[in-house]
Amino acid sequence: MKLSSKIYSGIIFCFLFAPIAVLLVFSFNEAKSLSVFSEFSFKWYKELFNDSNTLGALKNTLILAVAATVISSILGTAAAVGINKIRSRWYKTAMNTVTDIPMVNPDIITGISLMLMFVFVGRLFGAATSLNFATMLIAHVTFCTPYVILQVLPKLQQMDPSLHEAAMDLGCTPIKAFLKVELPEILPGIITGAIMAFTLSLDDFVISYFTSGTGFETLPIRIYNMTKKTVTPKMYALATIIFFVTLTLLLISNVIDNEDRRELKERKRLKRRTDK
Secondary structure, eight states, X not given: OHHHHHHHHHHHHHHHHHHHHHHHHHTTBSSSOXXXXXXXXXXXXXXXXXXXXXHHHHHHHHHHHHHHHHHHHHHHHHHHHHHXXXXXXXXXXXXXXXHHHHHHSOXXXXXXXXXXXHHHHHHHTTOSOSOSHHHHHHHHHHHHHHHHHHHHHHHHHHSOTHHHHXXXXXXXXXXXXXXXXXXXXXXXXXXXXXXXXXXXXXXXXXXXXXXXXXXOOOHHHHXXXXXXXXXXXXXXXXXXXXXXXXXXXXXXHHHHHHHHHHXXXXXXXXXXXXXX
């Protein structure tokens, strides 16, 4: 039974990662062919770094992703703290449901609805252009914030609520008590949520496509526009770089989660000893 499960798992992983492996290998191919590996070369990486339009789109993507990550991390943390303090069971359930909607809603529905809203508001105020960098940023913050809440809220629920009250009894203001007591406890969740927000913003195409203006092009949109003509192997090189950056961020996120779980287990063990 164990052997069959290992074989099944191996087949699944091969099916999932074989296309990525092909892309990684042929990004170092001297020729343009995707069937014959002629010679190992960094040719396409050199051409990538000489392509000003692609580098400009990459710069736009990073600016958008960083801005969306910072804003969604702040809003998500504040929202998680507010939801955690709600005492009404039904109100808290309603807030959790509203938070989950952007995550389960299809991207195309979210993108079209946001586009219509931005166009309506733009025409209402007589704006010449309704879609621009600001609309893309708002859209990215909209779908990134729930993921931050999802990571921060469990950390708040694991924390001893008496710590905040004790800090206030000792003379801290509510804001100072949060910064000195609660923030260090939930920081792993904030970092994990920020990493998720960054990777989601970096990767998004559908919502960006519907909410972008003519003057601001992200990398996924540029790659899509290139598929209408010809995708050169330098895009394989770019995809390889993005893959390893995303993989590194996921590894960091997993390390932080493992450390947090280890600390939580150690606290529970010490608490049981104290209770005895």
